[in-house]
Amino acid sequence: MEHLFTNLAAAFTGWMITLGLSPVWADIILLLVKWIIIITIITLNIIVLIWLERKVSAFFQERLGPNRLGPFGIFQTIADAIKLLTKEDIVPSAADKLIFKTAPMFFIVVAVMLYTVIPLGQGMEVINLNIGLLFFISIGSLSTIALLMAGWGSDNKWSLMGAVRSVAQMISYEIPLAFSLLGVVMISGSLNLQDIVAAQDNLWFIILQPIAFITYFIAATAELNRGPFDMPEAEQELTGGAYTEYTGMRWALFFLAEYTNLVAVSALMATVFLGGWQGPWLPSWLWIIIKTYGVILVFFWVKWTFPRIRMDQLMSFSWKVLVPVSLGNILLTGAGIYFCKWMGWC
Amino acid sequence: MNGQGLIKGLGITLKHFFQKEITEQYPDVMPELAPRFRGCLQFEFEKCIACGICVNSCPNDVLSFETEKSENSKKKKLLSYTIDFQYCMFCNLCVEGCPKDCLHFDHDFELSTFSRDDIKRVYLRPAEMDEEEEVETASMQDEQENKEQNKIEAMSKALQKNPAKILAQVLEQEEDIKILSELVQESEKTALKMAELLVKDKEKAAKVAAGFVTKEKKNRLQAEKGGEE
Amino acid sequence: MMQSDIYTVNVGPIHPSTHGGLHAEAVMDGEIIQDVIVHLGYVHRSVEKIAESKTYQQFVPYTARLDYLATNLPVLGYCQTVEKLLGIQVPERAEYIRVIMAELSRIASHQIAIAATGIDLGATTGLMYGMRDRERIMNIFEMTGGQRLLSSYIRIGGVAADIPKEFIPVVRSFAHDIPLMIDEYNGLMTGNEIWAARMQGVGILSLEDAVKYGVTGPNLRASGIAYDIRKAEPYGIYDRFDFDIPVGSRGDSLDRWKVRIEELRQSGRIIEQALDNLPEGEITARVPKVLKPEPGIEVYHRIESAKGELGYYIVSDGGKKPYRLHVRAPSFINLMVLPLVCRGGVFQDIITNIATLDPILGESDR
């Protein structure tokens, strides 16, 4: 079981080489196949995830959640997807059409790109980049542009307010986000995610870096636009923020991208802080799924408990609390590493 | 403060996560309704006396009815009763006002319809009610006839017993009264005829009585003549 | 120095957080509110004019539609006004039942305010908990009045029907559970740091301004004055009950929120006392079928509704219908301070302020 997927990939490449393809082409085709598989998994996973969030939020609120279609309402998301696909596509007449239309596509492309570097198991990743973590952070911050495009292109005050908020928020939270990961990088000594996983062989980084974990969790919530930091959307205030003018499939793409981001960030958290795919008994790819879902459930739990924070408080929280704390964490980690070396522990 | 509140909130939601859900499973499980619940207004045509109290007490002009003066009694005949339900605000004032309890609310709360026309409900007079009424009038006529017959019989008996007093109503001269009295006492047929007329039509009775008397007088005259001859 | 333009954002009339058809036009400078212009009238149904074309009894169901979240309170106010007009004495038992129903309505209204504030500030779960608890009151109304929301159970001269026998245990258990509910609201929302940050110091209404504007109800009490018509000028039998008036000190959103929560507890106390002392007897006075007050008299009667001082002013010309009826709607007057409390805050404060001022548009627009 453990090497199921890696063996499959190796067999696939081997088979293509026997067909007379050069190894380079075989690699490229393998990459394409990996992408297609990942996109399929993302889409299928999101169907489950949306259903799960609905169910979980319902349970928090003593409701039942979707329960009409299929056992426990599992097919509800599919029905919704069909509904969204068949809905009329409305583009506001005053909208900046090109920007308005490309924004959701941009958003989802950026979200899917995040999966390139996440190790989904032992030796299972699309590309084993040696700056994987940096890649993840930088690609992750690109989604701001998509939201800004959506807000600008809609030509709507609510959308623009949502977009401006999201830019301000993301820029502020990018810094503690990166800083809190820095401690991990310092300990593991690598930006390669597989190396980071390997470094957690004995001890998960959540134990070595608890402060970093908490600051990363908060900053990631803000990055993901999830409650209590869902400023760009803020249904109750901005009536949907940057997404106000979107309908049908375009809106669904945003929705999809948000969940894709959520899974990616949760997977990264599992990788960086929770030991990645490492774990006893079960195969590695199952472990990462379990850990990712665990983190996702915590995201759900937080969202469905807390009220939304105010914009100015959000900013000041980032600059006055998170940035200093994560900086302090770096200092502490550095001191700790020197102390260890001095003591001869590592 | 400093995060304790946040953690407490998380604890509360977590507690509810494992609690029983309170969602009502309508329409799979119909809700349990209180006995007084007001769903749909129902009308019972048979009981209504068309008094109009409900119409007057309704604040929103939901109710209206049509009546017709029936021929053989002063009672108004209810032809149709309309509940224009789209305006009803379920206030219960009509139900409380009705003296005959013909309005009541049932527990059917699924009142949506596909067209506005379906909301309005018109109760037409049921056909059985008209049939019933005919039978009723017929029997009433029978009864009246019976009553008259009884009266006539009583009258004829009274005539035979004490004719002078009764016949004074129709005849003026005492002589005539005496003659007719004798006649009535002699023949039951005459008595009955007189009685019937007396009950039904006094004027005619007077005429007929006069006729009887003149006829009798003639008879007697002829009898006297015959006797002389 | 960067030059910034002033722009307006229309919050409402169709907006998730305006509690009905409220239209608040926010004049903004960046994220800072310069002014808020309140546009009213989207729920105008000319209730006062309707009153002139209905008999006194027929108007009873309409009053429930003023404040449709605390239905028994506006009905109670109207019925007591007409009783004052005609000099009708309401039987004891009816008075006690009225108090119970009125306080239940107050709780229902406050619970909606709590739930709605929850969702307006993004705590969706708070909404569900508030609504869940209010559902029990709705069931009690259904049991007594036949309708869940607009039962028009209180009538001129008394109440429509006697309470069913399962009423007392149900209400008692509800009153008993109120402190538990409050604990939950406090745990989930009041005690939450984000919540406190969103509300503390937001929308400060000074006592002076509150009095100047004629603000009443929990909003006034949050500004620091213990003015409650149930105590200041007891109507019905309110002088027989022992309860406290919760007051705030700063007059900000958090105080308004806390006052409402505390009022739940006090209403629960009143209900418990009323249940203990509920006498046997008639439930309605002898009221003639057609009400014809003396011509030329006018009365004003006010009660403490869930939103503040709810007053009715009726002029009679001796006919079956009121010559003129005016409603002093607390929500209308309370809404007038919205620009005042919003100025200088950020955009999200408009939502907080609308939620904690707790207006009800059916009443303010009439």
Ligand code: SF4
């Ligand atoms: S319930 Fe009220 S509104 Fe409806 S028909 Fe009866 S009196 Fe009219």
Ligand code: SF4
């Ligand atoms: S009040 Fe009753 S009896 Fe009178 S008209 Fe109405 S339904 Fe008929």
